[in-house]
Amino acid sequence: MNRILASVALAATLATPATAHFQLIYAPDPNMAAPVDQPLKLIFWHPMENGHAMDMGAPTEFFYVFKGDKVDLSPSLTPITFKGTDNEAAAYEGVLPVKRNGDYIVGLVPAPYYEGSEDIYIQQITKAFFNKGGLPTGWNEPLGLPTEIVPLNKPTNVIAGSTFSGQLLSDGQPVAGAEIEIEYIAAEPDMETNAVGEATVKPMPAGAIVAITDANGIFTFGIPRAGHWGFAALGSGPVKEHEGKELSQDAVIWIKAYDLK
Numbered sequence: 001m002n003r004i005l006a007s008v009a010l011a012a013t014l015a016t017p018a019t020a021h022f023q024l025i026y027a028p029d030p031n032m033a034a035p036v037d038q039p040l041k042l043i044f045w046h047p048m049e050n051g052h053a054m055d056m057g058a059p060t061e062f063f064y065v066f067k068g069d070k071v072d073l074s075p076s077l078t079p080i081t082f083k084g085t086d087n088e089a090a091a092y093e094g095v096l097p098v099k100r101n102g103d104y105i106v107g108l109v110p111a112p113y114y115e116g117s118e119d120i121y122i123q124q125i126t127k128a129f130f131n132k133g134g135l136p137t138g139w140n141e142p143l144g145l146p147t148e149i150v151p152l153n154k155p156t157n158v159i160a161g162s163t164f165s166g167q168l169l170s171d172g173q174p175v176a177g178a179e180i181e182i183e184y185i186a187a188e189p190d191m192e193t194n195a196v197g198e199a200t201v202k203p204m205p206a207g208a209i210v211a212i213t214d215a216n217g218i219f220t221f222g223i224p225r226a227g228h229w230g231f232a233a234l235g236s237g238p239v240k241e242h243e244g245k246e247l248s249q250d251a252v253i254w255i256k257a258y259d260l261k
Contacts, residue, residue, distance in 0.1 A: 020046055020049070020181070020183075020207075020208055021044060021045070021046065021054060021113075021115075021122060021124070022044075022045060022046065022047055022048075022124070022183045022230050022232060022252065023042075023043075023044050023108065023110055023124035023126045023252050024041065024042065024043040024044070024045060024047065024126070024185075024189075024230070024254065025040055025041075025042060025106050025108055025126055025127075025128035025254060026040065026041040026042075026043060026128075026185070026188075026189055026228070026254075027039065027040050027041070027096075027128075027130070027191070028188065028191065029256070030128070030129055030130045030131060030155075030156040030256050031130075031131050031132075031134070031156055031157070031256075032098050032130065032131070032132040032133075033132070033133070034132075035098060035099050035132070036098050037095050037096070037097050037098070038095065038096040038097075038098055038130065039093055039094075039095055039096075039191060040093065040094045040095065040096055040106065040128075041080070041082070041091065041092075041093055041189055041191065041194070042056065042059065042062075042077075042091055042092040042093070042094060042108060042110075043056075043082045043089075043091045043189065044056045044089065044091070044110070044113065044124075045082070045084065045089075047183055047184070047185040047186060047187070047228075047230070048183045048184050048185070048186050048201075048203055048204070049186070049203045050084075050085050050186045050187040050196060050199045050203075051084070051085065051086060052084065052086055052087060053082050053084040053086075053087055053088070053089035053091075054089055054113055055089045055090040055113075056089070056090055056091055056092060056110060056111070056113070057110065057111030057112075057113065058077075058092075058111055059074070059077065059092065059108055059109060059110050059111065060109045060110070060111055061074070061107065061108070061109035062074050062076075062077060062094055062106075062107070062108050062109075063106070063107050064096055064104050064105060064106045064107070065104075065105045065107070065138070065141075065143055066100070066102060066103070066104050066105075066137070067102060067137050067138060068138065068141075070143075073094050073095070073096065073106070076094045076095040077092050077093070077094050078092065078093045078094075079091075079092060080092060080093045080194050081194060082189065082194050082195075082196075083193070083194060083195035083196065084196050085187070085196055091194070093194075096130060098130065098132050099132075100132065101132050101133030101134075101135040101137075102131065102132065102133070102135050102136075102137030102138075103129065103130070103131050103135075103136060103137045103138050103139040103156075104129070104130040104131065104132070105127060105128075105129055105130075105138070105139065105141075105143060106127065106128045106129070106130065107125075107126070107127050107143055107145065108125070108126045108127075109123070109125050109145070110123060110124060110125075110126070111123075112242045112243075112247060114245075119245060119246075120245060120246040120247065120248055121242040121243070121245055121246070121247045121248070122247075122248045122250065123237070123239075123242070123247060123248070123249045123250065124232065124250045124251075124252045125145050125146060125147060125148065125237065125249065125250065125251055125252065126252040126253070126254070127143065127145075127148060127149070127252070127253045127254075128253070128254045129151070129155040129156050129253075129254075129255065130156065131156045131157075134157075136154065139151060139154055139155055139156070140152065142169060142172070144172070145251075146170070146171065146237045146238055146239065146249060147168070147169065147170045147171075147175075147233065147236045147237035147238070147249060147250070147251040148168075148169055148251050148253075149166040149167065149168050149169075149180075149231055149233060149251050149252070149253045150166060150167045150169060151164070151165075151166050151253065151255065152165040152166055152167060152218065153165055153255075155253070155254075155255040155256070156255070156256060157258070158223055158229075158255055158256065158257040158258070159223070159257065159258060159259075159260060160223055160224065160225050160226040160257045160258060160259050160260075161222075161223065161224070161260075162222075162223060163220050163221065163222050163223065164220070164221055164223055164229070164231075164255060164257075165218055165219065165220040165221075166180075166218070166219060166231060166253065167213075167216065167217045167218045168180065168213050168217045168218075168219070168233045168236055168251060169217065169251075170236050170237060170238055170251075171238050173217075174213075174215075174216050174217030174218075175213060175217045175233070175236055176213055176214065176215045176216070176217060177212060177213060178212070178213045178217070178233050178236055179210050179211075179212060179233070179234065180210065180211045180212070180213065180219045180221075180231050180232065180233055181208045181209070181210055181231070181232045181233075181234060182208070182209040182210065182211060182221055182229065182230070182231055182232075183208075183209075183229070183230040183231075183232070184201060184225075184227060184228070184229055184230075185227060185228040185230070186199045186200055186201045186202075186203075187199040187200065188227075188228070200227075201225075209221075213233075219231075223257045225257070226257050226258050226259045227256070227257060228254055228255070228256055228257075229254070229255050229256075229257060230252060230253070230254045230255075231252065231253050231254075231255075232250050232251065232252045233250060233251045233252075234248055234250050235248045235249065235250065236249070236250060236251050237249025237250065237251065
């Protein structure tokens with residue numbers, strides 16, 4: 001199948017989103033001024049709805065990339081219980097050692113999650129971005145993941161009221177015509193208690209916010225307010241089956257937007 005036909009087929013697959021779940025790699029602020037061992041919360045949740053949380057299995061990969069060097073963070077993982085508004089769920093905490101100035105791109109490949117209501121597995125391959133000292137050192141470089149979204153705006157310094165663009169890749173190639181589901185963390189988790197905080201916005205009345213990638217796999221979204229924004233391409237990965245059932249292998253990234261003051 002040529003790339004054009006492959007893109008059309010993938011777009012048809014993504015036309016009906018399988019789920020509104022979002023994998024998080026969360027810390028309150030991605031920008032650091034001094035060296036720190038930064039705790040990170042890995043939570044599988046419905047953050048814009050401040051809704052149901054799902055149990056995570058042990059991640060298959062958890063790492064960061066700094067100036068092209070990949071460092072395994074798996075030894076830092078600790079199981080935690082995330083306390084959502086409606087339920088509790090198994091989650092994880094990891095630690096990102098931030099020492100030198102530059103960009104730290106954190107990657108997570110979670111174990112596939114079985115969604116019984118749809119009889120499918122979901123695997124959200126997720127990236128988040130952190131920086132020390134304001135020095136850019138590679139935030140726009142792909143990590144070579146099976147599927148990923150590469151930011152085209154500096155993801156740790158987005159201005160509320162501006163736009164954010166990203167490029168969706170699958171097996172390193174741009175994906176045209178794909179749906180990008182967009183999410184906002186309405187109630188940020190408390191880093192000490194692992195419990196959800198107060199909601200600052202209500203869920204959208206018409207369901208998911210969606211953008212579509214162009215012929216080069218690029219999408220753009222206007223950022224209406226400060227906070228943590230997530231972008232997910234459902235089913236964009238090359239692996240389509242797990243343990244004999246359909247697998248939605250998704251690409252997810254998180255960015256932080258700020259108000260000008």
